[in-house]
């Protein structure tokens with residue numbers, strides 16, 4: 001827990017900055033907000049993420065939550081304007097920002113000194129949304145999610161401890177690694193998925209409406225993040241281009257192999273090749289950890305068909321709690337052209353049948369998958 005009397009200034013009150021403000025406020029922290037956009041700043045204040053910063057006030061912790069392209073400059077300004085504060089940034093790329101800061105500190109014309117960087121720690125919460133701006137902010141965004149702390153060679157122990165405490169006070173689990181290791185890791189687990197989602201979704205641009213009307217969960221699962229902000233992703237992908245390109249070379253090989261196989265699927269070895277591709281995906285997906293970095297666990301899904309009217313989700317959840325079953329995950333799907341929704345309740349596999357039976361007895365229409 002960050003000591004409550006320490007004041008946190010959040011510079012950049014968009015999705016991430018406002019979410020951090022909401023989470024810190026809920027944990028009893030004093031938060032100041034600042035954004036070059038007066039609207040983003042006011043909205044963040046209005047939703048309860050903190051109070052607008054008065055120029056000259058001294059913060060003890062500064063969180064830079066600006067777009068990656070201006071992050072190094074913002075960190076440098078914060079280190080100079082808050083001369084005793086720990087300064088951390090949360091940008092999605094780490095190596096480039098650290099190099100930019102080292103270059104500023106080495107530039108005799110720039111006021112940033114190498115010793116100022118002792119108070120800086122690069123960090124990256126591995127939680128976000130495909131939306132931008134403070135309106136989409138959620139205080140619980142970081143609960144049980146990884147938060148990477150990339151101490152650099154001269155980060156002080158105190159600065160690292162402060163950044164770690166801040167991440168933990170938002171419910172995140174902390175992972176420490178170098179900026180280089182971070183960038184290689186996120187190329188695979190964050191940047192590749194974004195590229196894949198965007199490429200798949202872009203195939204839909206000219207699709208016929210009758211085909212799109214058949215869309216099920218497969219398409220939705222693979223494309224949610226295709227709605228992400230292009231401005232942000234230009235900065236992320238170009239800021240981490242080399243590690244992403246290395247992965248794309250491998251992906252290109254696999255795609256070319258699949259094309260070759262599907263051109264003649266009945267040719268000798270063709271069926272085995274297709275099976276191998278799917279099996280390789282099976283092997284990869286089982287390696288994605290679950291909550292708190294625990295081994296992956298697959299939950300059983302109980303789907304409840306509900307009328308598309310207010311109060312239905314709350315009523316189902318109320319009935320689930322009376323059965324005494326913990327909800328591990330929740331998802332709502334709408335059926336195109338129908339006034340019904342499908343509420344997918346994920347539970348531990350051993351509790352599935354009991355829950356389905358109880359909900360059916362209570363009058364709900366339940367589907368097991």
Ligand SMILES: NC(=O)c1ccc[n+]([C@@H]2O[C@H](COP(=O)([O-])OP(=O)(O)OC[C@H]3O[C@@H](n4cnc5c(N)ncnc54)[C@H](O)[C@@H]3O)[C@@H](O)[C@H]2O)c1
Pocket residue numbers: 011012013014015016017034035036037040065066067068070071074090091092093124125126127128129130131132133134232236
């Ligand atoms: N979106 C995600 O899922 C996600 C997840 C983890 C980390 N991040 C990182 O968090 C940072 C913010 O992303 P976001 O999704 O909140 O974007 P956002 O567009 O929602 O918010 C960015 C905010 O920064 C403000 N801003 C612009 N220039 C600024 C400057 N010079 N100084 C201070 N603020 C400035 C903008 O007005 C805006 O309010 C980025 O560095 C991003 O890489 C994003």
Ligand SMILES: O=C(O)C(=O)C[C@]1(C(=O)O)C=C[C@@H](O)C=C1
Pocket residue numbers: 091092125126127128129130131189190191225
């Ligand atoms: O879940 C989402 O919508 C995200 O965008 C999250 C996600 C990710 O890839 O996990 C995206 C980019 C950020 O740098 C960190 C988190």
